[in-house]
Amino acid sequence: MERLAKLHAEGALTTEEFTRAKNQLLSAPAFSNLPVKAIRRESARKFCGLPLWAIAVGADWERGEIRGHARGIFAFGDIATGWFAFGGLARGFFAFGGLAIGLFAFGGLAIGILVAVGGAAIGGLALGGGAVGGIAIGGGACGYYALGGGAVGAHTVSGAHQDPVALDFFQQYFPWLTRGIMRTR
Numbered sequence: 001m002e003r004l005a006k007l008h009a010e011g012a013l014t015t016e017e018f019t020r021a022k023n024q025l026l027s028a029p030a031f032s033n034l035p036v037k038a039i040r041r042e043s044a045r046k047f048c049g050l051p052l053w054a055i056a057v058g059a060d061w062e063r064g065e066i067r068g069h070a071r072g073i074f075a076f077g078d079i080a081t082g083w084f085a086f087g088g089l090a091r092g093f094f095a096f097g098g099l100a101i102g103l104f105a106f107g108g109l110a111i112g113i114l115v116a117v118g119g120a121a122i123g124g125l126a127l128g129g130g131a132v133g134g135i136a137i138g139g140g141a142c143g144y145y146a147l148g149g150g151a152v153g154a155h156t157v158s159g160a161h162q163d164p165v166a167l168d169f170f171q172q173y174f175p176w177l178t179r180g181i182m183r184t185r
Contacts, residue, residue, distance in 0.1 A: 002064060024060050040068065047073055050082065137177065145169050147177070 004025070007020040038060035043052035056068030056077035066096035070077030073084065080087030080097065090097030090107065099106030103114050105123065110116040116123030116133065126133030126143065136143030136153065146153035147170055170177065 005064070016028075022064075026064075038065075038068065042070075042072060052083070056080075137174070 004013065004018060004021050007013045008015070013021070022080045023105045023113075038058040040056050040060060042054040045052045048071065051072040053074040054070040054072030054076070056070035056079075058068055058078070059066050060068065064151045067078035067088075069079040069081070070085075070087065071080075072082045074084030075085045075087070075090075075092065077087045079089045079091075080095075081091045085092030085095045085100075085102065086097060090100045090105075091102060093103045094100035095105045095107065095110075095112075096108045099109045099111075100118065101111045103112060105112035105116045105118070105121075106119045108120070110118030110121045110126075110128065112121070112123035112126075114124045116126045116128070118130075120130045121128030121133070121136075121138065122131075123133045125135045126138070126141075127136075128138045130140045131138030131146075131148065132142045134144050136146045136148070136151075138148045140150045141156075141158075142152045143149030145166055146155070146156050147157040147166070149159060151158035151161075155163045155169065157163065157170060159167045
């Protein structure tokens with residue numbers, strides 16, 4: 001739909017062609033059987049040019065949107081962009097979702113500049129089943145300081161190897177994590 005609108009705006013499609021293509025697209029059998037349960041709401045209050053909260057869930061065929069994209073301080077949607085973002089794809093300072101990208105990211109695949117927590121985590125401090133980061137903690141961990149079942153990095157703690165520098169680091173900064181899993185010296 002967006003491509004059609006762009007082509008129409010550029011003059012590649014006449015108004016009649018655009019209307020016909022739009023009607024064909026929106027009346028397609030693949031879409032006609034789907035329930036229409038789109039939700040689009042946002043706060044009237046704004047802060048820094050963004051609504052305080054926004055919700056965008058489901059396909060909105062009238063707008064030509066397959067997924068809802070919420071943009072706000074608190075954003076909830078199929079795709080969410082905001083300071084606090086919650087969605088299938090979440091982007092924000094604090095992001096929570098299937099794919100979460102932000103300063104602090106929590107999700108199935110979490111990519112966080114400072115902290116990432118998830119099944120697969122990539123970030124400064126990464127905690128997950130598979131973790132990659134400056135400090136990585138997980139089943140498979142790769143980082144400068146790495147702790148996990150399979151740990152790779154400059155200073156590692158794993159079942160196969162316990163680097164004294166890594167032991168000191170993890171005992172100092174993560175004492176709750178290191179109790180009972182490291183050999184005593």
